[in-house]
Amino acid sequence: MDWPCVTCPNRKFGFCGALLHSSEETPFQQKPNWQHYRAARPGEQIIVRNQVSEDVFVLCDGWAFRFFQLSNGRRQILNFLLPGDLFSTVAVFEERPNFSAQALTEARLSGFRRSEVQARCANDPRMITALAESCAAETDSADGLMTALGQRSAEERIAYLFLHLMQQIAARSVIREQRYRLPLRQQHIADAVGLTSVHVSRVIGLFRDQGLIEFSSGVLQVLNLPELKRIGSLD
Amino acid sequence: MDWPCVTCPNRKFGFCGALLHSSEETPFQQKPNWQHYRAARPGEQIIVRNQVSEDVFVLCDGWAFRFFQLSNGRRQILNFLLPGDLFSTVAVFEERPNFSAQALTEARLSGFRRSEVQARCANDPRMITALAESCAAETDSADGLMTALGQRSAEERIAYLFLHLMQQIAARSVIREQRYRLPLRQQHIADAVGLTSVHVSRVIGLFRDQGLIEFSSGVLQVLNLPELKRIGSLD
DNA sequence: CGGCAGTTTGATGTTACTCAATTTAAGTGG
DNA sequence: CCACTTAAATTGAGTAACATCAAACTGCCG
Numbered sequence: 001m002d003w004p005c006v007t008c009p010n011r012k013f014g015f016c017g018a019l020l021h022s023s024e025e026t027p028f029q030q031k032p033n034w035q036h037y038r039a040a041r042p043g044e045q046i047i048v049r050n051q052v053s054e055d056v057f058v059l060c061d062g063w064a065f066r067f068f069q070l071s072n073g074r075r076q077i078l079n080f081l082l083p084g085d086l087f088s089t090v091a092v093f094e095e096r097p098n099f100s101a102q103a104l105t106e107a108r109l110s111g112f113r114r115s116e117v118q119a120r121c122a123n124d125p126r127m128i129t130a131l132a133e134s135c136a137a138e139t140d141s142a143d144g145l146m147t148a149l150g151q152r153s154a155e156e157r158i159a160y161l162f163l164h165l166m167q168q169i170a171a172r173s174v175i176r177e178q179r180y181r182l183p184l185r186q187q188h189i190a191d192a193v194g195l196t197s198v199h200v201s202r203v204i205g206l207f208r209d210q211g212l213i214e215f216s217s218g219v220l221q222v223l224n225l226p227e228l229k230r231i232g233s234l235d
Numbered sequence: 236m237d238w239p240c241v242t243c244p245n246r247k248f249g250f251c252g253a254l255l256h257s258s259e260e261t262p263f264q265q266k267p268n269w270q271h272y273r274a275a276r277p278g279e280q281i282i283v284r285n286q287v288s289e290d291v292f293v294l295c296d297g298w299a300f301r302f303f304q305l306s307n308g309r310r311q312i313l314n315f316l317l318p319g320d321l322f323s324t325v326a327v328f329e330e331r332p333n334f335s336a337q338a339l340t341e342a343r344l345s346g347f348r349r350s351e352v353q354a355r356c357a358n359d360p361r362m363i364t365a366l367a368e369s370c371a372a373e374t375d376s377a378d379g380l381m382t383a384l385g386q387r388s389a390e391e392r393i394a395y396l397f398l399h400l401m402q403q404i405a406a407r408s409v410i411r412e413q414r415y416r417l418p419l420r421q422q423h424i425a426d427a428v429g430l431t432s433v434h435v436s437r438v439i440g441l442f443r444d445q446g447l448i449e450f451s452s453g454v455l456q457v458l459n460l461p462e463l464k465r466i467g468s469l470d
Numbered sequence: 471c472g473g474c475a476g477t478t479t480g481a482t483g484t485t486a487c488t489c490a491a492t493t494t495a496a497g498t499g500g
Numbered sequence: 501c502c503a504c505t506t507a508a509a510t511t512g513a514g515t516a517a518c519a520t521c522a523a524a525c526t527g528c529c530g
Contacts, residue, residue, distance in 0.1 A: 068382040071470050076382035090374045093367035098375045125357050132328035135370050139325045140333050142377040147303040147311040149384040150429030154518070185476070194385030199518060201477060216477095217527090235306050389486070421509070434486055436509055451509090452495080 018130035034116040040064075040103035047087060047101035054095070055111035057087040062107030063183050066099050067191065077192040079141055080104070080184075082168050089135040092117055105183045147234055149194050157193040158203050159232025162213070162220060178222040182215070269351040275299075275338035282322060282336035289330070290346035292322040297342030298418050301334050302426070312427040314376055315339070317403050324370040327352055340418045382469055384429050392428040393438050394467025397448070397455060413457040417450070 037060075040046055046057065046064060064081040066088060078099060081087065087101050095114060121127045141164070148160045162182075169180050186204065190197040207213050212228055214221040222228060272295075275281055281292065281299060299316040301323060313334060316322065322336050330349060356362045376399070383395045397417075404415050421439065425432040442448050447463055449456040457463060 066378075068378055068469065070382070070386060074386045076378075076385040078378050078381055088374065090367075090371040093364075094371050099378055121363060122360050128356060128363065129328075132325075136325040136329050138374065139323065139377070142374070142381065143301075143303055143311075143313050143334055146313055146377065146381050146384060147305070149381060150311040150427075151305060151309045192385075196519060197477085198520080205478075234303065431487060432509085433488080440510070
């Protein structure tokens, strides 16, 4: 396995950048001993609810998601993680998470010893800034999904999810011709917006018939963005 | 209007305590000039989405809630606030909130100048700890409500909300005979769990018929806690 | 070519919404 | 203390949205 660089490949992004810059004593070419890498296969469990972990994870490459598993087999996907994302801000302060997380695609993670991260928070104001940003983004995202789940129809929720993911992707890379790589099965969409995968299929089919979007084999092609926004925006 | 004490009456609770202890130079008997009080009537808007504010608010007395207003008149209640609660951790770092908040009952607030709060974060590790706790509690609460909204039936969601509020109340005061003051209209419950108030009324009526709970004029009396938990717990 | 996971489609069932009327509770002024 | 007013809660009937069950179809990989 080859890593693109010794430290976190996404150090340009918020949290990872602050964390690594906070250790001035460690040159970028050396990986400090309180950091380690880990790869994960699609579907592999990364965080298990209630299971204590010494480490805080940042997603370096691939997609992952946080979720809450119910005993009846159903699960709620709480949010999707893209490269550079922290596996929840709370994980920095709580060793026993109240959620689970798993990889969606082949993924690479950076694990940081929690005690080290906390120590750096106390010393480096940039860490606080980065964590605050992460916290704010998570809260906004959670508030939005909650509103969609509680107040909007199936079509609106699915459109909302697409728009939200498109934003996350666009914040990280240049988009050409309104094509987005979304490595999701319809079941993932269903688990995120609180519908059955059957109904998700129907709604996506409807969108397709209306010339709104095309979604297959992990690529979302937006054909009528204004209309998608009209349906999916929270306002 | 008389305030129970000069500084925040709930300084024993997390955030407020850390904030006020962080200013060693100010004796408790004096109110520092970067803090002010405010009262709010039931239904009064405290935070307006997208409207910049210099202050960070803590609820001192009464109930309030955060919500997201949609243009079609519907709204999602994101969470309820009880005395001692911060009006969202993100408000400490972002001056332009992406949510609104209003008082549910007669309420008293403590407003703190954001710049002062941030400065104290940089200097006092206890502030970070308090904010981290607040952030963690908010995230857990949001994850739970999201799971309830996405994956559970009307009965389960309402039972979940009751249990969750009972926990919040129990964390602040001693409960006798399973009686809880919940100053909510059924419309608030509906807006929180994503149902119509008509359906909330039906479900509560059902619960009443089953001898599960009694809920009227702002008091919840739990008659069969194990059964309520069986229905409403996320597990 | 066969097997498998994921998607699509159809038929039917259930949950929760809508609309509208009625009842209850909580004031308010005489 | 009693009419009157108003907001909230309850009840009923009809409907829409989404779930469930099951079968057929598609694309992919060995």
